[in-house]
Amino acid sequence: MIRYSDEVASIARPLRDPGDLEILLDRAAQARVVMIGEATHGTHEFYQWRAALTRRLILERGFSFVAVEGDWPDCERVNAAVRGDGAGPREALVGYDRWPTWMWANEETVDFACWLHALNESRAPDDRVGFHGLDVYSLWESMREILTWLREHDPEAVPAALDAYRCFEPYNEDPNAYGWATRFLPAACENKVVAMLAEVRDRDFGVWQNAEVVAGAERYYRTMVHGGPGAWNIRDRHMDETLDRLLRRYGPEAKAVVWAHNTHVGDGRATDQAEQGEVTIGQLARDRYGADRVVLVGFGTHHGTVVAGAGWGAPMEVMGVPAARRGSLEEVLQNHAPPAALFVFGDQGPRPDLLTTVLPHRAIGVVYRPERERWANYVPTVLGERYDAFLWFAETRALLPLHTLRVDVHEPETYPSGV
Numbered sequence: 001m002i003r004y005s006d007e008v009a010s011i012a013r014p015l016r017d018p019g020d021l022e023i024l025l026d027r028a029a030q031a032r033v034v035m036i037g038e039a040t041h042g043t044h045e046f047y048q049w050r051a052a053l054t055r056r057l058i059l060e061r062g063f064s065f066v067a068v069e070g071d072w073p074d075c076e077r078v079n080a081a082v083r084g085d086g087a088g089p090r091e092a093l094v095g096y097d098r099w100p101t102w103m104w105a106n107e108e109t110v111d112f113a114c115w116l117h118a119l120n121e122s123r124a125p126d127d128r129v130g131f132h133g134l135d136v137y138s139l140w141e142s143m144r145e146i147l148t149w150l151r152e153h154d155p156e157a158v159p160a161a162l163d164a165y166r167c168f169e170p171y172n173e174d175p176n177a178y179g180w181a182t183r184f185l186p187a188a189c190e191n192k193v194v195a196m197l198a199e200v201r202d203r204d205f206g207v208w209q210n211a212e213v214v215a216g217a218e219r220y221y222r223t224m225v226h227g228g229p230g231a232w233n234i235r236d237r238h239m240d241e242t243l244d245r246l247l248r249r250y251g252p253e254a255k256a257v258v259w260a261h262n263t264h265v266g267d268g269r270a271t272d273q274a275e276q277g278e279v280t281i282g283q284l285a286r287d288r289y290g291a292d293r294v295v296l297v298g299f300g301t302h303h304g305t306v307v308a309g310a311g312w313g314a315p316m317e318v319m320g321v322p323a324a325r326r327g328s329l330e331e332v333l334q335n336h337a338p339p340a341a342l343f344v345f346g347d348q349g350p351r352p353d354l355l356t357t358v359l360p361h362r363a364i365g366v367v368y369r370p371e372r373e374r375w376a377n378y379v380p381t382v383l384g385e386r387y388d389a390f391l392w393f394a395e396t397r398a399l400l401p402l403h404t405l406r407v408d409v410h411e412p413e414t415y416p417s418g419v
Helices: 005-011 018-027 044-061 072-082 089-094 107-121 139-153 155-171 175-181 190-200 205-224 230-250 281-289 329-336
Strands: 033-036 065-068 130-133 256-259 294-309 316-321 340-344 358-362 378-382 389-396
Touching (some): 005 329, 018 044, 018 294, 072 130, 072 139, 089 107, 130 230, 139 155, 139 205, 155 190, 205 230, 230 281, 329 389
Parallel strands (some): 033 256, 065 130
Antiparallel strands (some): 294 316, 340 389, 358 378
């Protein structure tokens, strides 16, 4: 039986305030990309400390932008707000209206966006820190953004975009309907989307990115109805490619902070995701930029409360997170680590068993059913290979959403569990 008490004590650093993140800042000194995860999409401490680390990366390590697991059009509205254009940060975040709204429309993100807005006011336009979305879901929103821009700036390119838009019209903005239709019409709108992408590729960066979103979303929904890891991989590869486009857009010295769920940020090769054929943006970044230029940061908690839905599209609610199951990473840390702790893993010398043993590691998505804790919600993980650092909070509480009303949902449930 593995005894963890001494080795946990030897590598756990108590976490009291942002000043305690210094060792992690040092670890990220040479990084081009720092990816900061979350074990749920609805926990205050994860958002709070992710923002605290990001502030220090921006101020002390010169990071250029934040890219999140969110839709490109919605995040561009926030990007405009933090750069001082258009509405303020709160108004921009209230505008998130696709379920699950609370992922970004929450007080914790408002606090960070307001801080970023204040910082950018003191900087020249070319030195301002951006806020961008990496995800693939905004098919119809991105189509409308493309048409709006082209009609104003490049009318000659409108026909190709309008042809693609009209192809999707019969599905009434319902990805399920489009996905199932492609089982009978394999090409469906693919060719029209490819033609549109070729037409706008060399134009405005935002238009190009929206076209890439449409192309990625079309592939995603077409693949999703067949099951398996294909849709997951399309989504993570799209996020990886979007991140790389942004880094090139910002310039050769640009550096990025990424916010996404642990299941995307962590290296899938250190989990059973690899056995299932899934890739993650964390492993793709290590492969693209080199492991020495990428820092992957995970989060975890033992018990508390969280914002989630009981089913896909269900009203958001504050749910209890029960004590982690026996034998899990969370139980080990509950028993042997400080209530709030930071772990930074060295890449040389012998490693303790905590970092090399496969342990169940909790993952809660936007859909959560606490009664399934005994057999679900855990990812077998080699901690020291999945992440470069880990932030631990024994007890956590739900974040504070901006919305309280139920939002209509057309999106199909994401594979595998809303993360």
